[in-house]
Amino acid sequence: MDFPFPEYNLQYMLPEIFLFVWALVVISFDLLSKRNNGSTTGYLTLFGIAIAGLLLGLVGNGKGFGKMFINDNVAVFFKVIFLGAAFMAVGSSFGVMQKKIVNHRGEFYALLLMSTTGMMFLSSSQELLSIYLGLELTTIPLFAMAAFYKDDKLSVESGIKYFIIGAFSSALMVYGMSFLYGLTGSTDLAQMKVAFFKTHLQFGDMGIVMILALIMLAAGIGFKLALPPFHQWAPDVYEGAPTPVAAFLSVGSKGAGLIAFAKIFVDGLYAYHSPDMAPNDWGMLIGILAIAAMVLGNVLAIRQTNIKRMLAYSSIAQAGYIMIGMVALSASGIASVGFYLFIYLFANMGAFAAVAVFEDMTGSCQIKSYAGLARTSPFFSAVMAVFLLSLAGIPPLAGFLAKYYVFASVVDVAQRSADSSWMYWMVGIGLLTTVFALFYYANVIKVMFFSPETSPYKVEAPLPAKAVLAIGVIGVLLFGLYPEPILQFATGISSSLHFMP
Amino acid sequence: MVPISAYLIVAVVLFGIGTMGVLISRNIIVLFMCVELMLNAANLALIAFSRSLNIMDGHAFVFLVLTVAAAEAAVGLAMVITIYNNRESINIDRFNILKW
């Protein structure tokens, strides 16, 4: 039998390969220099990420490994986000490195790079198997990173919680994937789409199995995204994990979940029809999850006293807003998801970086320790306020445009399709919850600015952390006023996901 | 020939046992074994589908799932040891410093 040998086309994979090799370089360097190298490991990692970004710009679009690795607009867009998240996480980790992780810098950065590699592979996958591998390569290093303070009970506990949830959710996902594979006879999403078009599936009417598979997959990815009812782990893990890891988790891991979701549900299963479940129905299902996330996340965030926990609940709510873009199931909906994540990268990584800087200095993550900070460190407080206001969606910061885009894409769809009044409700509830969101974000600002006492701390950030804060602020302000390039970039995504009209 | 439904039923049973175990068990090691059980249920389903469809993708999937499970086990067991050093216990009810 003449077996067609697939073309490897390894060049398209160059950034990933480079990043992986660089992870090994970083860890070897750390070992060879007898762990005594100051911040050099960190700068080395930043350099590697920058080079990977450069390579990403150079390789261009194309396919490798037959159809298992595709570098298209979606992939490039999300890879940029993941590299950005890695860059900002590393940038905000220098303080932690000096104080807490003195002897394991190499491992930390290597794990972070490997996790980033996993996210990048995931972005390029077009097929269940590589989606699974990408997700695992993303999360397994993150388990270890969450538990990185080996002697800190909180950190280890958060690591083990993340591990249990992560392993459980990926088991659910694989099981769902196995059903999808059985029903369509392929792991390739494009072929699955074709199979769904042929309404006669190989095993006759397996509608219920299909629904089961969808639920398993949705639950598995829901865990990664921390969508209610699968959200309980997030606050614990965010609180216990080292702050740069929590930051990386909030954007990177969420991005990974989103891209997996977009690939499997929005792209792969778009054509899925059965008497039991029209696409609109599972749009509604996601809509309900999104509403639950927005309401729960925002309401529970109000009573948090630990800023990391508060940001965790806020990130649950943000996941809800992002999922609204998915509900639209339209080209602009997907573009809005990408745009939202891109903006979220700046605002959220910035906020976490600020929290990390403050924590390194004071050892506290309590909101009340921020009291009166505006008097001693006005610049730092202003920067923090900008991030929080962007997360709250106050114009002219970029977070507002992101929210606007997500909601506008749903309203657009709702106006075109019949039987869509629930979408308006979703938009209404979503916007209403932003009032709650404003309440707790403004609360932090209130503590920093309005408190009568003067803070005993004066914030001094190390240079890389300053750079991260600056990148965040510039991103939030610049893309709030001139979002056009990113919007174009994000619109490109939808051309790669093959939508039916 | 054994019909495919038989394999699938076994897989469902295994998966059910695994899921229940994860939800009920309080011991991390048992809990972890239950996750492995779930993965193996998925593997069984994949193999069965692969055989009956006569498409080899499923086999490849299983190998990779096994590999990933091994990697997961390596990280997971290391963390179990760490937490045991930390807390002298592997009962998840004791891991409650962070509100669960």
Add this chain to the structure above:
Amino acid sequence: MESQILTLVTFFPLVGIVLIMLAPKDRPDTVKGVALLVSFVTMLLSFWLYSMFDKVANGMQFELNVPWITSFGINYHVGIDGISLLMIVLTAILTVLSILASWNSITERVKGYFISMLLLQIGMIGVFCALDLFMFYIFWEVMLIPMYFIIGIWGGARRVYAAIKFVLFTMFGSLLMLVAILYVVSAYHGFANEYSFDILKLATMPIAYKPQLLLFGAFALAFAIKVPLFPFHTWLPDAHVEAPTAGSVILAGVLLKMGTYGFLRICIPMFPQATITYLPYICVLALIAIIYGALVAMVQRDVKSLVAFSSVSHMGFVMLGIFALNLQGVEGAVLQMINHGVSTGALFLLVGMIYERRHTRLISELGGIVKVMPVFATLFMIVTLSSIGLPLTNGFVGEFLILIGTFKANMTYGVIATSGVILSACYMLWMYQRVIFGKITNPENEKLIDLDWREKGILIPLVVLIFWIGIYPKPFLDRIEPAVRSLLTQTNMVREDIGEPAFTVETDGSLSGMTAEDVNLNSKGEVHE
């Protein structure tokens, strides 16, 4: 230059913000100087704008329309008509005065304060310039944050509560507005197959009656919170009382006008049918606001909250004038927006001046001030009379026009509104008598020093404006009129469409100086009474 001037006026305070940021921390006087200079130049620019404004021309002037976010169809579209012109000039003047008023009272975190003031100015002028709904929304929200800081950091004892209440109320309203914007833009996409936020374009789109009602409701609620109309006014006394003097001046002088401006610019032109449906309800609410505001003001013990409640009453007049939907009513309403900004702004400034001396605003603590502060008492008198609406002052012209308009539209409303005028005379004069006249009961009042040159300098421009508008309002009315006329033509056409009798569109020649030809222009809207 013509088309860039609005951008220049709007964003000129940015120069000040950058300069203040660069200024050293230990030189508060430099910071204050920069802020004053920049706002002064902005004011001169706005005067220049005023002088270049063509009062005969119809439609928008100084228009600039360039693509901004093309993916969403958002343009940078600015332009002004007579209404926005006057609001911009008022904003520019009040900003200068409130910066002057904060000269001595703001002692800590000076940089942040003046940055907030200038940012606020950008937002306010931006709202009045914007002809793109998205820009309108952004500027609308931009004002929120600096005001939050101004109340929350430099305010009084309950400032944090007031600041958060202010933000949550406003935010709630603006989110409703955002929902409506989302819907309108999406509907326009269905109608014209392009995305556009252009207020002028959107107004040309016919919207079905039922969605129109909902959309009007959403916009109206957002604006009504800002005005504030009767049941939504509860944030206002808190915010006013707790804000520093300059914050109150800006809040009363300009921010409240955003609400009524929104009705004029967005609600009425875009949703004319819904306007007519909602008209009676809004008029009733406005009447309640007039009476309720006056009655509550009467029992206040704090001068500042008295003035705050008088704002509720006065803004009720403005709303009533707008929804009389005839030339006198709307013209009077616009003029009254200016008047209220001038006289209430002046009242807050005066209250602030006495507070700086006595550190109390309780009426019972004051009294007999005329003996120690004659200049203060005189100026206070003028402003009080203007607020009541005595002839020869600005308040008279505005309220008179509004009342004429209201009587034409509905006799009952007119009668009730007139009683509001009497009530306002009661509470203002009573307050004045208790604060200024009588014996000096409190020994602390004996040592009070009269106004210094800075304070006189702040008040005199306002007094000049009070008399100018009171005696010779023609230049202002001339500029308002074309804008109001085109607004009314639009709504009256709809009114005829749905078979309701149109109100008379004619004018009181003596006040606005209109000629007979002008009246004939709109004779088709006339109705036999």
